[in-house]
Amino acid sequence: MAPTIPKKISSKVLEISKEHISLAKSHISRQDLGAGDMDWMRGRIMLRPDDQLQLTEAELQEEFARVLTIHNTRVPDSLVEWSWKLREFVRLPPPPHLVSLLNVTGTVLHKDSEEAKVQLAGGIIEEAADEKLKYDEAEEEAEYEDEEEAEEVDKTVEALAEAEREQERELEAEPEPEEDEVEKAKPKKIPNQFNFCERAALTYDNPMRDISTQTIPPPTTTFHASVFQWTIFDEYQEDYAQQQREKEKEKKAPLTQAKKEDVKKKAHMESSAMANRILQAAKTLERMVNQNIFDDISQDYRYWDDPSDEFKDGEGSLLPLWKFSYEKTKKHDITDMCFNSRYYDLFAVAFGTLSFNSSITNGTVCLFSLKNPSYPEWICPTESPVMCLDFNAQHPYLLVIGTMDGAVAVYNIMLPLSTPQYKSSDVVQKHGGLVWEVRWAPDTEEGNLAFFSVSIDGKINHWVLNQNDLGLTTVMTLFLDRPPIPGPDGTMITLKGCGTCIAFHPADQNVFLVGTEEGTIYKCNTAYSSIYMRTYHEAHTMPVYRIVFNKFNSSIFASCSGDWRIKIWEDERP
Incomplete structure (x- = not known):
């Protein structure tokens, strides 16, 4: 009876069967030729020497590891x-x-590894391919077992031939796979493991430094007294009596009155908080309405261009944009303006008078914003007309003003309207006349804020903001380069100049320029109180109103005067 053969046999088994068939045929032909000589069928015999060591299987499988180490004697x-x-x-x-010497992360894979095969295949993994690999491995193991039964090759030759013919018929009759099954085996894209980006950062550790300061020791006094037992007893008795009197007062004090006061305070605080919230909401709403009303003006401010300027040689046209006004200052004159260094849309306006015979006795300082031209953001009335003002660059909430009566004051615009934080009312050597200009100065060595002021009395004062008051130092008194004149009592009087403006050198804060009502410009230094570094005689024919240095070239400055002229000067030109 012929042996039974499975219906489906892999291609590798068929190839091996073909080799067996060819071996059988050659075996029959060689038997006929060699007349039954079977020496060529004998297997290989390994020759071993007699003195070879015989080891067991466990001893053969044992591993002996050797570790190579290095030792550099010069380290x-x-x-x-x-x-x-x-x-x-x-x-x-x-x-x-x-x-x-070189350490580089490699990206090399062995070509026979699974990961390398996936990379060579284009980075696509199919589930069916994994199952096929497993099936082939199982068949290879079965194939090795079949090779041990090589003695039965003659009996299975015919069966293998029949199995081959049956498999060909089955492959021809096997139907094609349906499209649904193909769609189920979707390929999976694996990520590229070698596409990465490395980032690094390096920071520096600042070395530690010691800073030491020396302070003046507090004043000390020597006190001595004699203490006796009766003195201590009297002090204890007096303290005890004082405690008893305080307890009696607390008992007699009505409790209902205290409660009413607390209720009033609480109600007042709640009402003030509510009023502040309502005021803030009203300001926001007012600003939104004004932005809608003045939207066309804002567009002109950014994008307006007059086409007629192309036909004007050396001339142009001005377009008025916003108009700022305050109802209560209609009769006042605008004496000075200053923009804030941090908030570019905010500027301060000083309302005073330029006529000495005016009946106006008060002034006002207003803060306007380009976002709300209809009403000031901050209003501060003053007792005297305001003639000048200036914002602090480092502390933009501090505003210093100078008035017609010779006083200077410092306001904090973040606080509600109240008295100024500093005022020169109690200072003895304050200005005796109108203050034409004030300018903030660098901080002192102790860290206090300071500013300069120039007045019609010819004095240039340096003010320092102490903890509770203003400190004053007269830097210079302006004298005219004219001979003294006799006074009413016969004494000779040296004429003083009337300072109108001041400007500090951007590179050297000790050097400054002063303009006078006589039209002269003086170059001075804070280190010399009685000597001019340079005098620009008859710079203008009328009072000099303002001097400004060039921000890009500190040796160039400009001056404007009441003679309707603006002049540009170059300092230290021979």
């Missing part, structure tokens, strides 16, 4: 480093004996 073993944190030398760990 230093006493390295130290200075630690700024511990302020001492710290021992460093010994350097490694191995020196790496």
